[in-house]
Amino acid sequence: MSESNGSEGRRFPAPQELAASANVGPDVYERAEADRLAFWEEAARRLTWTQDWDQVLDWSNPPFAKWFVGGKLNVAYNCLDRHVEAGHGDQVAYHWEGEPGDTRTLTYAQLTEEVCKAANALIELGVQAGDRVAIYMPMIPETIVAMLACARIGAVHMVVFGGFSADALASRITDAGAVVVVTADGGYRRGAPSALKPAVDDALTRTEGVRNVLVVKRTEQDVEWTEGRDLWWHDVVDRQSPQHTAESFDAEHPLYIMYTSGTTAKPKGILHTSGGYLTQVAYTHWATFDLKPDSDVYWTAADVGWVTGHSYIVYGPLANRATSVVYEGTPETPHRGRWFELIEKYRVSILYTAPTVIRTFMKWGEDIPAGFDLTSLRVLGSVGEPINPEAWLWYHQNIGGGRCPVVDTWWQTETGAHMITPLPGVTDLKPGSAQTPFPGISAKVVDDEGNELGDDSTGLLVLTAPWPSMLRTIWGDDDRYVDTYWSRFGKEVYFAGDGAKKDADGDVWLLGRVDDVMNVSGHRISTTEVESSLVAHPAVAEAAVVGASDPTTGQGIVAFVILRGSAQDSGEDLVQQLRTHVSKDIGPIAKPRQIMVVQELPKTRSGKIMRRLLRDVAENRELGDVTTLTDDSVMNLIKEKLPASSSSEG
Ligand code: WT7
Numbered sequence: 175m176s177e178s179n180g181s182e183g184r185r186f187p188a189p190q191e192l193a194a195s196a197n198v199g200p201d202v203y204e205r206a207e208a209d210r211l212a213f214w215e216e217a218a219r220r221l222t223w224t225q226d227w228d229q230v231l232d233w234s235n236p237p238f239a240k241w242f243v244g245g246k247l248n249v250a251y252n253c254l255d256r257h258v259e260a261g262h263g264d265q266v267a268y269h270w271e272g273e274p275g276d277t278r279t280l281t282y283a284q285l286t287e288e289v290c291k292a293a294n295a296l297i298e299l300g301v302q303a304g305d306r307v308a309i310y311m312p313m314i315p316e317t318i319v320a321m322l323a324c325a326r327i328g329a330v331h332m333v334v335f336g337g338f339s340a341d342a343l344a345s346r347i348t349d350a351g352a353v354v355v356v357t358a359d360g361g362y363r364r365g366a367p368s369a370l371k372p373a374v375d376d377a378l379t380r381t382e383g384v385r386n387v388l389v390v391k392r393t394e395q396d397v398e399w400t401e402g403r404d405l406w407w408h409d410v411v412d413r414q415s416p417q418h419t420a421e422s423f424d425a426e427h428p429l430y431i432m433y434t435s436g437t438t439a440k441p442k443g444i445l446h447t448s449g450g451y452l453t454q455v456a457y458t459h460w461a462t463f464d465l466k467p468d469s470d471v472y473w474t475a476a477d478v479g480w481v482t483g484h485s486y487i488v489y490g491p492l493a494n495r496a497t498s499v500v501y502e503g504t505p506e507t508p509h510r511g512r513w514f515e516l517i518e519k520y521r522v523s524i525l526y527t528a529p530t531v532i533r534t535f536m537k538w539g540e541d542i543p544a545g546f547d548l549t550s551l552r553v554l555g556s557v558g559e560p561i562n563p564e565a566w567l568w569y570h571q572n573i574g575g576g577r578c579p580v581v582d583t584w585w586q587t588e589t590g591a592h593m594i595t596p597l598p599g600v601t602d603l604k605p606g607s608a609q610t611p612f613p614g615i616s617a618k619v620v621d622d623e624g625n626e627l628g629d630d631s632t633g634l635l636v637l638t639a640p641w642p643s644m645l646r647t648i649w650g651d652d653d654r655y656v657d658t659y660w661s662r663f664g665k666e667v668y669f670a671g672d673g674a675k676k677d678a679d680g681d682v683w684l685l686g687r688v689d690d691v692m693n694v695s696g697h698r699i700s701t702t703e704v705e706s707s708l709v710a711h712p713a714v715a716e717a718a719v720v721g722a723s724d725p726t727t728g729q730g731i732v733a734f735v736i737l738r739g740s741a742q743d744s745g746e747d748l749v750q751q752l753r754t755h756v757s758k759d760i761g762p763i764a765k766p767r768q769i770m771v772v773q774e775l776p777k778t779r780s781g782k783i784m785r786r787l788l789r790d791v792a793e794n795r796e797l798g799d800v801t802t803l804t805d806d807s808v809m810n811l812i813k814e815k816l817p818a819s820s821s822s823e824g
Contacts, residue, residue, distance in 0.1 A: 196599025273503025303328030312361020425449025443649030558696025
């Protein structure tokens, strides 16, 4: 989507006033270049450590990195207590807004107390440092409290997005070996309560090892109750002492696991640790958004169930003593101006969101943002997929009033924090490009053999030096960690899975995934995962899934299925059933946009499905090269089916 414009496009220089008082200036690149480790060491000094490190980086056993070796700290203390101790207890940490319009304000002092109580509650439930705690929650303050309570006692949290199914939850609980689940009766989405507890009950029939379920009351929906296992959050947490002394943990102590889709059906548990992770999320949050803790109101409009929420709703902002907005619901509820109303109400000055949302706002029209006072905004951010220049310009003009830099931040669940992004007080912005590796980050574009490419060329994105917030492994599977990320070009080169172009100025343009991973509304979904879900349905013999470009969601999921003999005539109803089946199996975000029933799938002589051709069909393009197909009449068969294809929208 971002191949247009290149270096000929318009430039937007950093606003003078912003540049003059920016947290970081142009010299930051030279400093980092001169001594990368000293640069990260200085970033780490922004945190409070109880014991100094002996070594900044241990890379003696690549790709297994250790950062700030020997250093000790407590992540929750860094996010909470130290700000209270420094006299900022009354500063608002979160302005929380529920979808129905109810609100809660939590100061740093109040949040610290809540986290201490929750930490004491987890200890009472027998949770120890290193134990895993699953969190399956709506966007309410207790979600953040639960995460920080885990961090405080050294337990490893594993947040599962509330939109995922019971199956997805069960497999993650099993893989992580969680002993406690924190959930809620439900949350509000699109104007109605949406239940969560039934999915937990269902998941726990299929997994062992969970001793307790801690349930927050949010929607007051009826819940099934398993005596002895289920406990109300308010019964257990509210009566705890608000005092808890944070213990220090090793810099490499595990902080959390976050599952993400890969190229096989089994999601990968990405493991992040403490010192390096907090160093880079805090530093990037401060530099990329030019965060000023005393005056900014910061809003990452994303779900805390994704890495964006972990790094830029919870850990980065709190480590920097930011005042943040958290919103529970969807942008169109109860009306399409809801986000703008929130920006006006809380005087939000920094907004961070995904291109898919911007394109949705574009569709709804510029009159909606024009109806609100958005003059408090000063920096805008984008994340999750390439932002097409048109959406960038619309965002800049209609939300940013033409005055706010838009920073397009490229990173991944695996990288933990920003890796390629402009800096708002430094960079001349090019709409649609993530532009520059962050200071201290070595990102390169290489060809298939791993040779570095010069300017004006297209290839694969790699990271050629370790970084503090990098994933440390895939939970329980070191081999898969090495295979997935560090085998294509050797053990010291991280293969990101994205295509990238360097323009004539050396600026980086991201071109989307090069593997079988789709990006739907900024969420990663594996084609294989959707295919396995489809073939698990009794009516389906074979399935192939591709991501077809979609004007709003970036990519849309298009499935081609071959039915089993007995199901041949089931038609439209069956297609609907299959879409619902995938949605229930994986989660609504994985629901195919379109399912086409076909007689055969195009395969190479070695039996590999030619997704490229299916993508051509799904995007209504002329077919590309079919010479490696076993039987090119297959494609004609598929194309013939198209006008009368069993497809559906919505
Ligand atoms: C994949 C990572 C980073 C948090 C949200 C997604 C794509 C992400 C950008 C961007 C172009 C982007 C990449 C990447 N991506 N940000 N600014 N420009 N592409 O995290 O689920 O781990 O997905 O999202 O393809 O590999 P994720």
